[in-house]
Amino acid sequence: MEQYPVSHVPLPNGETLAYRSCGQGPAVLLIHGNMSSSVHWQTTMEALEPSFKVIAPDMRGFGDSTYTKSFDSLRELAADLEMLLIELGVGACSVVGWSAGGGVAMEMAADLPNAVEQIVLVESVPTTGFPMFRKDANGAPILTSPLRTKQEIAADPVQVLPVLNALQSGDRAAMRALWNAVIYNQHQPPADDYELYLDAILKQRCLVDLDYALMVFNITRRASAAAAGSGRIDSIRCPVILVQGGRDLVVPEAWSRQTQEDFGERAQWISFPNAGHSPITDDPDLFFHALRNALGAEPMA
Numbered sequence: 001m002e003q004y005p006v007s008h009v010p011l012p013n014g015e016t017l018a019y020r021s022c023g024q025g026p027a028v029l030l031i032h033g034n035m036s037s038s039v040h041w042q043t044t045m046e047a048l049e050p051s052f053k054v055i056a057p058d059m060r061g062f063g064d065s066t067y068t069k070s071f072d073s074l075r076e077l078a079a080d081l082e083m084l085l086i087e088l089g090v091g092a093c094s095v096v097g098w099s100a101g102g103g104v105a106m107e108m109a110a111d112l113p114n115a116v117e118q119i120v121l122v123e124s125v126p127t128t129g130f131p132m133f134r135k136d137a138n139g140a141p142i143l144t145s146p147l148r149t150k151q152e153i154a155a156d157p158v159q160v161l162p163v164l165n166a167l168q169s170g171d172r173a174a175m176r177a178l179w180n181a182v183i184y185n186q187h188q189p190p191a192d193d194y195e196l197y198l199d200a201i202l203k204q205r206c207l208v209d210l211d212y213a214l215m216v217f218n219i220t221r222r223a224s225a226a227a228a229g230s231g232r233i234d235s236i237r238c239p240v241i242l243v244q245g246g247r248d249l250v251v252p253e254a255w256s257r258q259t260q261e262d263f264g265e266r267a268q269w270i271s272f273p274n275a276g277h278s279p280i281t282d283d284p285d286l287f288f289h290a291l292r293n294a295l296g297a298e299p300m301a
Helices: 038-048 074-088 100-111 151-155 161-169 172-182 193-202 207-216 254-267 284-294
Strands: 007-010 016-022 027-031 055-056 095-097 116-120 133-135 142-144 240-245 267-272
Touching: 016 038, 016 074, 027 038, 027 074, 038 055, 038 095, 038 172, 038 193, 038 284, 055 074, 055 284, 074 100, 074 207, 095 100, 100 116, 116 267, 116 284, 151 207, 151 254, 161 172, 172 193, 240 254, 240 284, 254 267, 267 284
Parallel strands: 027 055, 027 095, 095 116, 116 240, 240 267
Antiparallel strands: 007 016, 016 055, 133 142
């Protein structure tokens, strides 16, 4: 895996975002997901570099970016990235968002309908957010009892507290076990790359903020368990490409199909039947080929 150097840009809001970049041509912004960073995009950067100007930031509280102020919404993270593009002199661009990054991409497309040319949502949080519920004695979700606050999220004994403990203690074994079970449940990355991914994962400081932001994210006009719909989906005018793995344990295909339905004719579906939540590692050749085509590049040989 190519190691791209890290640069830093101070933002007007007091945060400083780290980012990696490469290539020349039409601009493409790569937005990582939860428990990750721009490091996880480096193989994708290699694939896109011949045809595109690629920018892969670490969002606030991730990787090598700062975390001077907590946040409550994915729209705040989108605003950070919008400021980054201004500071870098980037105008029109395509935006690719993986998992939580897909929600940030949607918020950017709603904010910048004349600048975001298309969004590619890779195993993305759906348009109505990622629900979280209280757990019963066996650890199963109580679907009639949604979580409401950051305090409740931080105390969640199944989805959150073990991850918080692993992040705070730097427990690589626990984090590797989690990713093997849920993210890399189909294929693990090469050993050296995996160590770099773990380094990046363990730099996250904003887990509860991010989980809360995912829970209350809702750009539709219908209420979810945690939030009234903002209706901001109506401001997204660009094409939407949905990349969905058939074996994703984080974002079920039914959720992605609902996102497709919400976007209607604006949405195009790309299926990876044998991939889980990380098609980047589960089927890289097919993923890179599909992504390059979606972004308008010639097919790779």
